[in-house]
Amino acid sequence: MNPPSSPPPPRCVLVTGAASGIGQAVAQAFHESGDRVIGWDLHADAGQAFPIHAVDIRDPAAVHAVAAQLPPLDLLVNCAGIARRGHAASLAAEDWRAVIDTNLSGTFYCCQAAFPALKASGAGLIINVASFVAHRSGPGRASYVASKAGVVALTEVLALDFAEHGVRAISVSPGYTRTAMVERALQAGRLDEQRLLARIPARRLAEPSEIGRAIRTLAEPALGYANGCDFVIDGGIMANGVE
Numbered sequence: 001m002n003p004p005s006s007p008p009p010p011r012c013v014l015v016t017g018a019a020s021g022i023g024q025a026v027a028q029a030f031h032e033s034g035d036r037v038i039g040w041d042l043h044a045d046a047g048q049a050f051p052i053h054a055v056d057i058r059d060p061a062a063v064h065a066v067a068a069q070l071p072p073l074d075l076l077v078n079c080a081g082i083a084r085r086g087h088a089a090s091l092a093a094e095d096w097r098a099v100i101d102t103n104l105s106g107t108f109y110c111c112q113a114a115f116p117a118l119k120a121s122g123a124g125l126i127i128n129v130a131s132f133v134a135h136r137s138g139p140g141r142a143s144y145v146a147s148k149a150g151v152v153a154l155t156e157v158l159a160l161d162f163a164e165h166g167v168r169a170i171s172v173s174p175g176y177t178r179t180a181m182v183e184r185a186l187q188a189g190r191l192d193e194q195r196l197l198a199r200i201p202a203r204r205l206a207e208p209s210e211i212g213r214a215i216r217t218l219a220e221p222a223l224g225y226a227n228g229c230d231f232v233i234d235g236g237i238m239a240n241g242v243e
Helices: 021-032 060-067 093-121 142-165 180-187 193-199 208-218
Strands: 012-016 036-041 052-054 075-078 125-129 168-174 230-233
Touching: 012 021, 012 093, 021 036, 021 075, 021 125, 021 208, 060 093, 075 093, 093 125, 093 142, 125 142, 125 208, 142 168, 168 208, 208 230
Parallel strands: 012 036, 012 075, 036 052, 075 125, 125 168, 168 230
Antiparallel strands: none
Protein backbone atom coordinates (compact mmCIF):
# COMPACT_ATOMS: atom_id res chain seq x y z
CA MET A 1 0.00 0.00 0.00
CA ASN A 2 1.33 3.38 -0.95
CA PRO A 3 1.74 5.85 1.93
CA PRO A 4 -0.70 8.77 1.89
CA SER A 5 0.63 11.67 -0.11
CA SER A 6 1.44 14.84 1.78
CA PRO A 7 -0.51 17.98 0.92
CA PRO A 8 1.22 20.38 -1.45
CA PRO A 9 3.10 23.24 0.21
CA PRO A 10 1.26 26.56 0.37
CA ARG A 11 1.80 28.88 -2.56
CA CYS A 12 2.45 32.61 -2.47
CA VAL A 13 -0.30 34.36 -4.44
CA LEU A 14 -0.58 38.05 -5.33
CA VAL A 15 -4.07 39.26 -6.27
CA THR A 16 -4.82 42.74 -7.57
CA GLY A 17 -8.24 44.29 -7.00
CA ALA A 18 -8.45 42.07 -3.93
CA ALA A 19 -10.79 44.27 -1.87
CA SER A 20 -13.96 43.62 -3.86
CA GLY A 21 -15.68 41.72 -6.65
CA ILE A 22 -13.94 38.91 -8.46
CA GLY A 23 -10.59 39.92 -7.00
CA GLN A 24 -11.85 39.47 -3.46
CA ALA A 25 -13.40 36.12 -4.39
CA VAL A 26 -10.15 34.95 -5.97
CA ALA A 27 -8.11 35.97 -2.94
CA GLN A 28 -10.59 34.24 -0.64
CA ALA A 29 -10.50 31.03 -2.71
CA PHE A 30 -6.72 30.78 -2.49
CA HIS A 31 -6.76 31.72 1.21
CA GLU A 32 -9.24 28.91 1.89
CA SER A 33 -6.84 26.51 0.16
CA GLY A 34 -4.13 27.39 2.66
CA ASP A 35 -2.11 29.55 0.31
CA ARG A 36 -0.40 32.75 1.40
CA VAL A 37 -2.32 35.61 -0.20
CA ILE A 38 -1.05 39.14 -0.73
CA GLY A 39 -3.67 41.62 -1.92
CA TRP A 40 -3.22 44.88 -3.79
CA ASP A 41 -5.98 47.42 -4.18
CA LEU A 42 -6.34 51.16 -4.57
CA HIS A 43 -6.90 51.43 -0.82
CA ALA A 44 -5.52 49.27 1.96
CA ASP A 45 -8.02 47.06 3.79
CA ALA A 46 -7.21 45.60 7.19
CA GLY A 47 -10.58 43.87 7.51
CA GLN A 48 -9.77 40.87 5.32
CA ALA A 49 -8.30 37.52 6.30
CA PHE A 50 -5.28 38.39 4.15
CA PRO A 51 -3.32 41.64 3.93
CA ILE A 52 -4.41 44.17 1.30
CA HIS A 53 -1.87 46.86 0.53
CA ALA A 54 -2.67 50.20 -1.09
CA VAL A 55 -1.22 50.18 -4.60
CA ASP A 56 -2.30 52.35 -7.52
CA ILE A 57 -1.64 50.02 -10.43
CA ARG A 58 -1.96 52.94 -12.87
CA ASP A 59 1.35 54.27 -11.52
CA PRO A 60 4.23 52.16 -12.86
CA ALA A 61 6.79 53.63 -10.48
CA ALA A 62 4.61 52.84 -7.46
CA VAL A 63 3.93 49.32 -8.74
CA HIS A 64 7.62 48.59 -9.28
CA ALA A 65 8.53 50.01 -5.86
CA VAL A 66 6.05 47.75 -4.03
CA ALA A 67 6.87 44.74 -6.21
CA ALA A 68 10.55 45.04 -5.29
CA GLN A 69 9.56 43.93 -1.77
CA LEU A 70 7.71 40.81 -2.89
CA PRO A 71 8.88 37.33 -1.90
CA PRO A 72 9.16 34.67 -4.61
CA LEU A 73 5.69 34.40 -6.16
CA ASP A 74 3.97 31.27 -7.39
CA LEU A 75 1.03 33.14 -8.83
CA LEU A 76 -0.09 36.60 -9.88
CA VAL A 77 -3.81 37.11 -10.55
CA ASN A 78 -4.68 40.47 -12.09
CA CYS A 79 -8.31 41.25 -11.27
CA ALA A 80 -8.29 45.03 -10.83
CA GLY A 81 -10.58 46.72 -13.30
CA ILE A 82 -13.14 49.46 -13.86
CA ALA A 83 -15.79 50.28 -16.47
CA ARG A 84 -17.00 53.54 -18.00
CA ARG A 85 -19.77 53.57 -20.59
CA GLY A 86 -20.38 56.06 -23.34
CA HIS A 87 -21.08 56.35 -27.05
CA ALA A 88 -17.85 56.15 -29.02
CA ALA A 89 -18.59 59.49 -30.70
CA SER A 90 -18.79 61.33 -27.38
CA LEU A 91 -16.80 59.25 -24.89
CA ALA A 92 -14.71 61.65 -22.81
CA ALA A 93 -10.97 61.27 -23.13
CA GLU A 94 -10.59 61.03 -19.36
CA ASP A 95 -13.04 58.11 -19.27
CA TRP A 96 -11.13 56.34 -22.04
CA ARG A 97 -7.83 56.86 -20.24
CA ALA A 98 -9.21 55.79 -16.86
CA VAL A 99 -10.31 52.40 -18.19
CA ILE A 100 -7.28 51.73 -20.39
CA ASP A 101 -4.85 52.88 -17.68
CA THR A 102 -6.44 50.58 -15.10
CA ASN A 103 -7.50 47.50 -17.03
CA LEU A 104 -4.75 47.22 -19.63
CA SER A 105 -1.78 49.36 -18.62
CA GLY A 106 -2.21 48.46 -14.95
CA THR A 107 -2.25 44.77 -15.80
CA PHE A 108 0.94 45.17 -17.82
CA TYR A 109 2.72 47.13 -15.07
CA CYS A 110 1.86 44.45 -12.51
CA CYS A 111 3.04 41.62 -14.75
CA GLN A 112 6.27 43.42 -15.55
CA ALA A 113 6.98 44.43 -11.96
CA ALA A 114 6.15 41.00 -10.51
CA PHE A 115 8.16 39.12 -13.14
CA PRO A 116 11.36 38.86 -11.02
CA ALA A 117 9.38 37.41 -8.10
CA LEU A 118 7.55 34.98 -10.41
CA LYS A 119 10.84 33.92 -12.00
CA ALA A 120 12.39 33.42 -8.56
CA SER A 121 9.76 30.82 -7.65
CA GLY A 122 10.91 28.59 -10.52
CA ALA A 123 7.45 28.01 -11.95
CA GLY A 124 5.42 31.20 -11.75
CA LEU A 125 1.98 31.64 -13.27
CA ILE A 126 0.15 34.81 -14.32
CA ILE A 127 -3.64 34.73 -14.62
CA ASN A 128 -5.08 37.89 -16.15
CA VAL A 129 -8.81 38.44 -15.76
CA ALA A 130 -10.27 39.70 -19.04
CA SER A 131 -13.95 39.38 -20.03
CA PHE A 132 -16.12 37.64 -22.57
CA VAL A 133 -16.51 41.06 -24.20
CA ALA A 134 -12.93 40.66 -25.37
CA HIS A 135 -14.52 38.31 -27.92
CA ARG A 136 -18.04 39.77 -28.21
CA SER A 137 -18.53 43.52 -28.46
CA GLY A 138 -21.43 45.77 -27.45
CA PRO A 139 -22.50 49.39 -27.91
CA GLY A 140 -21.26 52.04 -25.51
CA ARG A 141 -18.35 49.95 -24.28
CA ALA A 142 -15.43 51.15 -26.41
CA SER A 143 -12.93 51.59 -23.59
CA TYR A 144 -13.90 48.44 -21.67
CA VAL A 145 -13.98 46.16 -24.72
CA ALA A 146 -10.68 47.54 -26.01
CA SER A 147 -9.03 47.12 -22.64
CA LYS A 148 -10.18 43.52 -22.16
CA ALA A 149 -9.31 42.50 -25.71
CA GLY A 150 -5.92 44.03 -25.03
CA VAL A 151 -5.54 41.93 -21.89
CA VAL A 152 -6.13 38.72 -23.87
CA ALA A 153 -3.61 39.77 -26.52
CA LEU A 154 -1.11 40.94 -23.90
CA THR A 155 -1.35 37.58 -22.15
CA GLU A 156 -0.33 35.80 -25.35
CA VAL A 157 2.78 37.98 -25.64
CA LEU A 158 3.69 37.46 -21.98
CA ALA A 159 3.43 33.70 -22.48
CA LEU A 160 5.98 33.96 -25.28
CA ASP A 161 8.34 36.40 -23.59
CA PHE A 162 8.35 34.75 -20.17
CA ALA A 163 8.35 31.05 -21.15
CA GLU A 164 12.12 30.71 -21.22
CA HIS A 165 12.19 31.81 -17.58
CA GLY A 166 9.65 29.20 -16.46
CA VAL A 167 6.79 31.69 -16.11
CA ARG A 168 3.44 30.98 -17.79
CA ALA A 169 0.59 33.36 -18.55
CA ILE A 170 -3.08 32.61 -19.21
CA SER A 171 -6.22 34.74 -19.22
CA VAL A 172 -9.76 34.16 -18.02
CA SER A 173 -12.85 35.72 -19.62
CA PRO A 174 -15.80 35.62 -17.23
CA GLY A 175 -19.33 36.36 -18.33
CA TYR A 176 -21.71 38.60 -16.41
CA THR A 177 -20.93 38.18 -12.73
CA ARG A 178 -22.97 39.54 -9.84
CA THR A 179 -20.34 41.91 -8.52
CA ALA A 180 -21.07 45.27 -6.92
CA MET A 181 -20.12 46.95 -10.20
CA VAL A 182 -22.66 44.90 -12.15
CA GLU A 183 -25.30 45.41 -9.45
CA ARG A 184 -24.86 49.16 -9.74
CA ALA A 185 -25.28 48.94 -13.51
CA LEU A 186 -28.46 46.88 -13.07
CA GLN A 187 -29.92 49.29 -10.54
CA ALA A 188 -29.07 52.31 -12.71
CA GLY A 189 -30.70 50.73 -15.74
CA ARG A 190 -27.47 50.50 -17.72
CA LEU A 191 -28.02 46.73 -17.82
CA ASP A 192 -31.37 44.94 -18.13
CA GLU A 193 -31.23 41.75 -16.08
CA GLN A 194 -34.16 40.06 -17.83
CA ARG A 195 -32.62 40.68 -21.25
CA LEU A 196 -29.32 39.34 -19.97
CA LEU A 197 -30.89 36.18 -18.57
CA ALA A 198 -32.68 35.59 -21.87
CA ARG A 199 -29.28 35.61 -23.61
CA ILE A 200 -27.47 33.42 -21.09
CA PRO A 201 -28.23 29.69 -21.51
CA ALA A 202 -27.47 29.16 -17.81
CA ARG A 203 -30.31 31.64 -17.09
CA ARG A 204 -28.37 33.29 -14.30
CA LEU A 205 -25.41 35.52 -13.63
CA ALA A 206 -22.26 34.00 -12.20
CA GLU A 207 -21.46 34.47 -8.54
CA PRO A 208 -18.04 35.95 -7.74
CA SER A 209 -17.23 32.95 -5.54
CA GLU A 210 -17.62 30.47 -8.41
CA ILE A 211 -15.37 32.54 -10.66
CA GLY A 212 -12.87 32.67 -7.81
CA ARG A 213 -12.94 28.91 -7.41
CA ALA A 214 -12.64 28.41 -11.17
CA ILE A 215 -9.54 30.59 -11.28
CA ARG A 216 -8.07 28.63 -8.37
CA THR A 217 -8.67 25.44 -10.36
CA LEU A 218 -6.84 26.87 -13.37
CA ALA A 219 -3.77 27.24 -11.17
CA GLU A 220 -3.65 23.52 -10.39
CA PRO A 221 -0.63 21.46 -11.60
CA ALA A 222 -2.90 19.39 -13.85
CA LEU A 223 -3.16 22.45 -16.12
CA GLY A 224 0.56 23.08 -16.10
CA TYR A 225 0.79 22.79 -19.89
CA ALA A 226 -1.66 25.65 -20.45
CA ASN A 227 0.11 28.76 -21.65
CA GLY A 228 -0.93 31.77 -23.70
CA CYS A 229 -4.59 30.73 -23.85
CA ASP A 230 -7.88 32.26 -22.72
CA PHE A 231 -10.46 30.37 -20.67
CA VAL A 232 -14.04 31.57 -21.18
CA ILE A 233 -16.42 31.08 -18.22
CA ASP A 234 -19.60 32.75 -19.38
CA GLY A 235 -22.63 30.52 -18.80
CA GLY A 236 -22.85 29.97 -22.56
CA ILE A 237 -23.59 33.54 -23.62
CA MET A 238 -20.89 33.54 -26.32
CA ALA A 239 -22.38 30.40 -27.86
CA ASN A 240 -25.81 32.00 -28.09
CA GLY A 241 -25.13 34.02 -31.21
CA VAL A 242 -28.14 33.21 -33.40
CA GLU A 243 -31.62 34.52 -32.67
